[in-house]
Amino acid sequence: MLYTNQDYDTLRAMKNDNLHVAIIGSGIIGISCAAVLRRRGVTVTLIERDEPCAGTSSGNAGAIATSAIMPLASPGIMLSAPKWLLDPLGPLSIRPRYIPKIMPWLYKFWRASNAKRVRDSARSLASIMKITGPAVEQLFAEAGIAHCLHHKGHIHAYQSTAAFEHSRSDWELRTEFGIPVSYLNKAELHDMEPALGDSFTNGVLQPDWMSVTDPHQTGLDIANHAIKQGVTLVSGTVINVAEENAKPTVQLADGRKIKADKVVLAAGAWSHRLAALWGENIPLETERGYTVTMKNPGIELNRSVSITAHAFLIAPLSCGMRIAGTVEFGGLEAAPNYARANAMLKIAKQCLPGLNSSDDPQWMGFRPSTPDTLPVIGRSPIRPNIIHAYGHGHLGLTLCAPTAELVADIALDQTPSIDIHPFRADRF
Numbered sequence: 405m406l407y408t409n410q411d412y413d414t415l416r417a418m419k420n421d422n423l424h425v426a427i428i429g430s431g432i433i434g435i436s437c438a439a440v441l442r443r444r445g446v447t448v449t450l451i452e453r454d455e456p457c458a459g460t461s462s463g464n465a466g467a468i469a470t471s472a473i474m475p476l477a478s479p480g481i482m483l484s485a486p487k488w489l490l491d492p493l494g495p496l497s498i499r500p501r502y503i504p505k506i507m508p509w510l511y512k513f514w515r516a517s518n519a520k521r522v523r524d525s526a527r528s529l530a531s532i533m534k535i536t537g538p539a540v541e542q543l544f545a546e547a548g549i550a551h552c553l554h555h556k557g558h559i560h561a562y563q564s565t566a567a568f569e570h571s572r573s574d575w576e577l578r579t580e581f582g583i584p585v586s587y588l589n590k591a592e593l594h595d596m597e598p599a600l601g602d603s604f605t606n607g608v609l610q611p612d613w614m615s616v617t618d619p620h621q622t623g624l625d626i627a628n629h630a631i632k633q634g635v636t637l638v639s640g641t642v643i644n645v646a647e648e649n650a651k652p653t654v655q656l657a658d659g660r661k662i663k664a665d666k667v668v669l670a671a672g673a674w675s676h677r678l679a680a681l682w683g684e685n686i687p688l689e690t691e692r693g694y695t696v697t698m699k700n701p702g703i704e705l706n707r708s709v710s711i712t713a714h715a716f717l718i719a720p721l722s723c724g725m726r727i728a729g730t731v732e733f734g735g736l737e738a739a740p741n742y743a744r745a746n747a748m749l750k751i752a753k754q755c756l757p758g759l760n761s762s763d764d765p766q767w768m769g770f771r772p773s774t775p776d777t778l779p780v781i782g783r784s785p786i787r788p789n790i791i792h793a794y795g796h797g798h799l800g801l802t803l804c805a806p807t808a809e810l811v812a813d814i815a816l817d818q819t820p821s822i823d824i825h826p827f828r829a830d831r832f
């Protein structure tokens with residue numbers, strides 16, 4: 405349920421201040437949950453072992469990708485994957501030593517890739533995307549950063565008409581689920597994005613897609629807003645959530661305890677490790693993704709563009725032109741392989757003649773990913789006073805505000821504005 409600013413005072417008066425919610429993790433999901441719960445008058449403690457928005461949420465591509473409803477597991481990926489996997493620097497790779505570890509997740513991924521499951525996941529993502537635009541706009545307005553939200557849409561660019569035609573059914577499914585798209589011929593595409601090389605033949609414009617100017621600053625601004633509204637930020641590493649007198653008690657590594665009425669688990673790609681402590685087996689993997697951010701790119705883009713054949717995206721951000729993409733399965737401990745970022749950059753230079761890059765910073769982040777691409781949002785079936793909020797994969801920034809609204813609905817025992825059954829933790 406979304407509230408207008410006018411309702412804000414009424415909500416504060418509803419005395420939800422009696423309810424104390426502790427949130428584990430201050431990536432963009434935890435931060436947004438904190439801001440929205442506080443808006444609804446809840447007493448909120450946000451617990452983070454690092455700085456707010458310091459990890460995966462800091463370096464992403466800044467897309468509020470409201471048209472991204474197609475799950476990663478799909479018949480198309482299953483066909484492309486073997487070819488991609490042959491190239492260790494290609495769009496998809498698995499570290500050889502990680503293969504045995506990831507097999508159970510890949511099996512679930514494969515099972516989620518049949519046409520019916522793809523359609524079901526797309527429908528569920530479309531339903532949460534419907535509340536995404538208004539929720540994001542409201543959260544950004546409250547945090548005073550509405551001006552950091554751009555509404556210029558996004559283009560998927562194709563280097564052959566055959567490749568575009570091959571993906572047409574995916575675009576038609578988006579249209580069927582109410583996502584507006586418009587097809588661009590070569591002249592229209594180059595008119596909108598003159599920096600693209602001549603090899604690009606077709607494009608698909610998604611006008612509702614929004615972008616933030618800088619994802620790190622966005623997270624910090626929303627965190628600061630939440631803190632100004634009364635959220636308490638606690639620095640510490642959570643090692644467990646115990647149950648004391650029928651209430652959850654968050655235990656920190658240094659021995660401190662935080663008693664709450666409810667706990668939101670928003671620890672990104674590490675969430676399943678905590679959930680396992682109270683007996684939940686969540687198939688959460690990390691899709692490691694890379695970026696290069698060019699300070700002086702030498703070219704301009706009017707909006708972000710996906711280079712479809714190579715599965716990466718180029719986004720004009722206030723901190724530079726950012727290339728972002730690739731999926732690497734290698735777990736949470738292995739060191740980054742920045743050769744993957746260099747490989748993306750090399751292709752980007754071919755796609756955008758004139759693109760300039762030297763010694764630009766590279767980065768790697770841990771997307772928290774489920775086999776069916778849907779996030780995990782809902783009460784724990786084992787510990788109902790713990791609320792799951794993670795597993796957003798490629799869409800954590802996109803879905804931060806709607807997730808926060810749904811989490812607040814759950815925490816306050818209100819009826820969520822959409823069906824959250826598809827996001828439940830025990831669906832696997």
Ligand SMILES: Cc1cc2nc3c(=O)[nH]c(=O)nc-3n(C[C@H](O)[C@H](O)[C@H](O)COP(=O)(O)OP(=O)(O)OC[C@H]3O[C@@H](n4cnc5c(N)ncnc54)[C@H](O)[C@@H]3O)c2cc1C
Pocket residue numbers: 428429430431432433434451452453454455456457458459460461462463464465466467468469640641642643670671672673674675692693694695728729768769770771772793794795796797798799800801802803
């Ligand atoms: C290259 C790349 C590009 C991307 N581009 C986009 C994009 O354009 N649009 C989009 O929507 N998404 C994008 N994403 C995905 C998005 O960045 C993630 O989905 C999102 O950041 C996940 O947010 P989170 O809050 O769940 O996790 P995180 O940002 O990882 O935050 C989790 C937090 O929990 C903390 N934590 C974990 N365990 C504990 C513990 N035990 N105690 C205390 N604290 C703990 C961590 O320190 C961390 O700060 C991209 C990702 C990558 C890698």
